Amino acid sequence: MIAAIEQWGTAILPDRMLPRLLQPNPAPDLVRNVRKMIEQSNASAAAYAVMAMRDRMDFSTVVHRMTCPAMVVTGENDVIIRAEDSKALADAIPGARFVKIPNSGHLSNLENPEAFNAALLSFIKHSG
Numbered sequence: 001m002i003a004a005i006e007q008w009g010t011a012i013l014p015d016r017m018l019p020r021l022l023q024p025n026p027a028p029d030l031v032r033n034v035r036k037m038i039e040q041s042n043a044s045a046a047a048y049a050v051m052a053m054r055d056r057m058d059f060s061t062v063v064h065r066m067t068c069p070a071m072v073v074t075g076e077n078d079v080i081i082r083a084e085d086s087k088a089l090a091d092a093i094p095g096a097r098f099v100k101i102p103n104s105g106h107l108s109n110l111e112n113p114e115a116f117n118a119a120l121l122s123f124i125k126h127s128g
Contacts, residue, residue, distance in 0.1 A: 002047050002054075009043040023077035023105035030110060063093045069127035070096040073119060075104035075111065097123055 004012050014035040021034065070093045074086035083100055090098035099119040104111035 001050050005043055005047045005050065010039055010041050010046050013038045013041075013046065020080055021106045023075065023103065023111060026105070026111065034107065034110065060089065060092070063089065066093050066096075069123070071099060071119070071123045071127075072096055073099050073101060073108060073116070075101050075106055075108035077104060078106045078108070080106045099123075 072086050072090035074083045090096040101108035101112050101115045109116040
């Protein structure tokens with residue numbers, strides 16, 4: 001992905017990423033908006049973002065020590081991070097809340113903003 005971005009810029013990203021970011025059969029307006037955001041991104045920043053995700057540390061073995069309120073959110077149709085994996089992460093964090101946003105993929109905040117915002121507001125309200 002990094003080599004492709006460096007060679008062709010961000011124009012190659014929408015066709016590669018949209019099927020993974022959004023649930024099957026997403027709203028056409030959403031596809032257009034996300035495509036536009038991706039196409040307008042800076043190629044260097046996109047390449048560095050991929051590098052950062054590739055090189056990030058794995059903290060999964062220490063999340064059990066978290067003491068702050070936590071919520072793990074997943075889209076029910078997320079193909080990047082499966083709901084089962086997100087649930088396992090939430091189960092590993094003491095007291096964490098797990099929320100599966102219906103009718104959404106990896107970009108649940110954009111695909112189902114009503115459900116996402118309701119979950120976030122509830123978490124903020126009850127985590128004080």
